[in-house]
Amino acid sequence: MRLFQLGCLVSELIVLSSLSVLVMAAPLAPQSNNSTKQWTFDEIQPSKSIAWYPCLQNYSCAMLEVPLDYSAPNGIKAAVPLIRIAALDNSLNGTYQGMILTNPGGPGLPGVDFILQSGYEVLQPVIGTNFDIVAFDPRGLGRSIPLANCSAPASKLRRRAFGMTGPELSSLYWDQTLEQAKELGAECGAAIGGPHGAGQYMSTAVVAMDMLSIVNAFAASERGETVKGSSFLNYWGVSYGTFIGETFASMYPDRVGRVLLDGVVDPRDYIAGLDLSQINLVDAVTNTFFEYCHAAGPENCPFYTGNTAKDIAQRFTDLFVPLNSTYATAQGWANATVITQSLALMKANIRGFCYDPITFFPPMAQQLVAYESAIRNLTVDGIEAVSSIGIDQTPIPGTIVPIEEWQAGVLCSDILPLYNQTYADISSHVRELEGQSFLAGEMWATIQAMCTGWPIKAKWRFAGPFGGDTKNPILFVSNTLDPATPLINSQTWSPRYKGSQVLTINGIGHTSMSPVNSCAFAKMGRFFQTGKLPGEDSFCPMELGPWNITLTGLGSDGFIQT
Numbered sequence: 001m002r003l004f005q006l007g008c009l010v011s012e013l014i015v016l017s018s019l020s021v022l023v024m025a026a027p028l029a030p031q032s033n034n035s036t037k038q039w040t041f042d043e044i045q046p047s048k049s050i051a052w053y054p055c056l057q058n059y060s061c062a063m064l065e066v067p068l069d070y071s072a073p074n075g076i077k078a079a080v081p082l083i084r085i086a087a088l089d090n091s092l093n094g095t096y097q098g099m100i101l102t103n104p105g106g107p108g109l110p111g112v113d114f115i116l117q118s119g120y121e122v123l124q125p126v127i128g129t130n131f132d133i134v135a136f137d138p139r140g141l142g143r144s145i146p147l148a149n150c151s152a153p154a155s156k157l158r159r160r161a162f163g164m165t166g167p168e169l170s171s172l173y174w175d176q177t178l179e180q181a182k183e184l185g186a187e188c189g190a191a192i193g194g195p196h197g198a199g200q201y202m203s204t205a206v207v208a209m210d211m212l213s214i215v216n217a218f219a220a221s222e223r224g225e226t227v228k229g230s231s232f233l234n235y236w237g238v239s240y241g242t243f244i245g246e247t248f249a250s251m252y253p254d255r256v257g258r259v260l261l262d263g264v265v266d267p268r269d270y271i272a273g274l275d276l277s278q279i280n281l282v283d284a285v286t287n288t289f290f291e292y293c294h295a296a297g298p299e300n301c302p303f304y305t306g307n308t309a310k311d312i313a314q315r316f317t318d319l320f321v322p323l324n325s326t327y328a329t330a331q332g333w334a335n336a337t338v339i340t341q342s343l344a345l346m347k348a349n350i351r352g353f354c355y356d357p358i359t360f361f362p363p364m365a366q367q368l369v370a371y372e373s374a375i376r377n378l379t380v381d382g383i384e385a386v387s388s389i390g391i392d393q394t395p396i397p398g399t400i401v402p403i404e405e406w407q408a409g410v411l412c413s414d415i416l417p418l419y420n421q422t423y424a425d426i427s428s429h430v431r432e433l434e435g436q437s438f439l440a441g442e443m444w445a446t447i448q449a450m451c452t453g454w455p456i457k458a459k460w461r462f463a464g465p466f467g468g469d470t471k472n473p474i475l476f477v478s479n480t481l482d483p484a485t486p487l488i489n490s491q492t493w494s495p496r497y498k499g500s501q502v503l504t505i506n507g508i509g510h511t512s513m514s515p516v517n518s519c520a521f522a523k524m525g526r527f528f529q530t531g532k533l534p535g536e537d538s539f540c541p542m543e544l545g546p547w548n549i550t551l552t553g554l555g556s557d558g559f560i561q562t
Contacts (some may be wrong), residue, residue: 022318041112044089046079050084050217056398059115060084066213068201069459076196079145080210083112083135085119093128093529098188098227098234099218100127100528101211102135103419105206105239105511107414108407110142111135113399122513123236131234132223133537136214138207138244140198141406148198150188150405169442173340174423175431177449183454185419188405192458203413205462208248214254232257232471234528238511239263240483243270243414245474246466249497258531260524262477263485263511264493265468273415273451275444279433282440282483286356287313287558288508288551289361296547304364309422309559312391319368320346322375335378342383344443346371349387351439354483355510360544363390404450412451412460421452437487440483467496471529474500475527478538479515481558483507501533506542508554517543 011130016497039053039061046063054063061083068076088094102123104114115123115135140148141218182251192199215233224230234257237245242261249256290309293301305315323343326514327335349367353360370386418426426449434441474497490502507515510525519540526532544550555561 007405025178041081046077046145047164049208050082050214050218050221052084055083056116058120060086061112063145064214064217066210068477069198070206070209071459074479078139078198078201080139080214081112081137082214083115083122083144085115087132091128091130093130095130096223097128097131098224098230099132099134099215100234100236101214101249102133102137102236103238103241103244104452105237105241105263106407107240107243107401107410108141109135109240110400112137112142113396114375115271116172116398118513126525127236128480128525131528136210138410139210139540140202140409141402142193142400144198145191146196146198148188148192148202148409149403150184150191165497169324169344170336170340171423172329172336173344173442174427174449177446178423178452180452181453182336183453184405184408185455186451188408189455192405192409199456200459201305201457202409203459203461204244204247204410205251205460207244208251208462209460211244212252212430215255222556229257230336231255234258234264236260236528240265240511242282242485243267248424249470249474250464250466250468251462253470256470256472256474258472258475258528260475260477261490262513262524263478263482264476264478264489266489266492271415271463273418273448274429275433275448276436277486277489278484279444281481281486281556281558282351282354282437284556284558285357285508286316286350286439286482286484288354288357288481288554289364289546290316291551291554291558291560292357292361292546292549293365295549295551300547301362301365318369319371335347337513338378338380341380342375342378344446345380345383345387346484347439348443351443353391354439354508356514356515357509358389358514360506362516366390405463407447408450409456411447412454412456413461415448415451417456418448418451418455419453426452434454466493469498470500472531473498473533475524476500476502476504477512477520477524478508479505479507479512481554481556482510482514484510501535501538502541503534503538505540507540508545509559515543515545519543 010480026357041061044063046065049063050062050064052060052062064080065077066080067073068078103111103113112135114469123417127133134395137144144168193451218224219231233255237244242305245259245264247265269275269277290312293304293312298304305311323339325340327345328339346414360539364472367389370389374386404554430445433445445468465516476494478487480487495502496500505515506518507517509515512520517540523534553560
């Protein structure tokens with residue numbers, strides 16, 4: 001099972017562990033019309049009402065017609081792809097409760113794939129089998145119409161999203177990155193930037209409008225008319241999907257139903273293009289690897305060394321010493337480009353492991369040992385080969401590989417304009433992010449740098465204010481050590497939405513889906529079933545982590561406090 005996460009570049013899939021908790025009933029084939037034909041999205045005629053068709057064996061699919069531009073509702077149309085895991089007729093959870101929308105994060109990730117990857121294994125066991133669980137591909141992405149496809153330049157660097165010090169990336173890296181951003185922007189400006197293209201309509205504000213259209217269409221459907229409160233949004237937003245939820249709740253507070261925001265983005269920080277509240281725990285989560293590796297011992301963790309977790313941390317620091325990209329570039333070394341790209345790949349790959357430590361820390365230990373050997377005879381292909389050791393890369397049927405313009409189209413529509421800025425303009429911010437995290441700072445800035453070449457201006461952009469007196473309270477969910485969306489984000493923004501509450505998970509990794517905490521999933525499921533917040537019982541203790549070890553006493557720096 002795989003799940004896309006915020007901050008991962010769109011080529012990266014985050015593998016999650018399967019869940020065996022809270023399963024209420026075995027999944028059955030979805031409710032649909034009587035046809036046995038398995039439809040594809042390109043065969044389904046978009047319609048203003050939701051018409052479900054059997055698809056992909058165990059799902060239902062639809063194409064909802066919406067205005068391309070909501071200021072011209074009678075003008076050109078767009079189509080939003082929907083996929084559904086239908087509620088069971090005889091659910092052990094009780095009577096039919098309606099529809100819950102979901103979004104996996106990104107930005108720039110297809111929701112349809114989220115259901116295919118995680119619907120039966122994660123979402124339904126937590127939510128229950130008496131809800132229709134629905135996801136959609138946001139504007140310009142996946143199977144949506146019109147699609148943002150710019151034939152992105154093949155020359156772009158291959159990049160993956162994923163108290164520590166190490167070498168910084170050189171000016172060569174940033175020259176290449178900004179040049180590739182210009183190439184991508186030029187291609188996309190020509191291909192999708194026109195009045196009928198997807199480019200102007202990929203902002204989160206438009207996604208929120210589409211979500212309201214989906215809710216309205218469901219409420220007007222035969223199935224929706226049987227449910228009380230069907231005109232309210234029920235929603236599980238993960239990572240960047242929380243920004244979608246925050247935007248919807250701020251734009252349409254009177255339409256908020258049971259909304260759960262899991263791994264919370266700071267909306268003000270995000271739209272400013274700063275992301276200063278996103279990466280400040282990446283290195284701390286990496287430090288937990290050293291503690292878990294030490295606890296696992298040399299028989300289970302091949303990167304084990306010395307007598308303490310700090311000894312393992314020193315071995316990790318030493319790994320990067322030969323990869324001084326800045327020095328190699330300044331000295332004009334023939335392999336400066338190889339060093340630069342290898343350093344970027346390693347930083348991104350290791351950062352990605354921090355998103356799901358239970359799954360990725362064991363193969364991370366294998367890869368770190370292999371990196372030590374690969375660096376002695378350094379090639380980019382060699383580093384890439386190491387980065388796949390121990391990782392299941394088998395694609396799930398029906399899923400598609402996201403492309404870079406999807407992330408750029410959303411991000412550059414949402415944040416303050418960076419178009420035509422040079423490295424001199426952004427270098428101080430790059431250094432600021434680098435100061436927050438050795439592993440993530442420059443990688444995060446690389447994502448934002450795509451917008452320096454993005455010429456398309458969003459038709460709609462919601463910049464706040466964020467917050468409001470929502471019809472129903474929102475449940476914010478955060479881990480104590482999250483490498484992309486720190487707990488402080490939930491603590492800061494929950495009070496802005498009247499009556500809302502934070503559920504805190506003492507765990508590591510990105511969103512509730514990383515620690516797989518049974519206490520948290522039980523409380524989240526109860527919220528979806530009843531709408532009730534946890535109240536005073538709003539903290540879930542640490543459970544099993546990597547190598548089936550439970551550590552206690554982890555501090556804010558990721559090391560055990562003594």
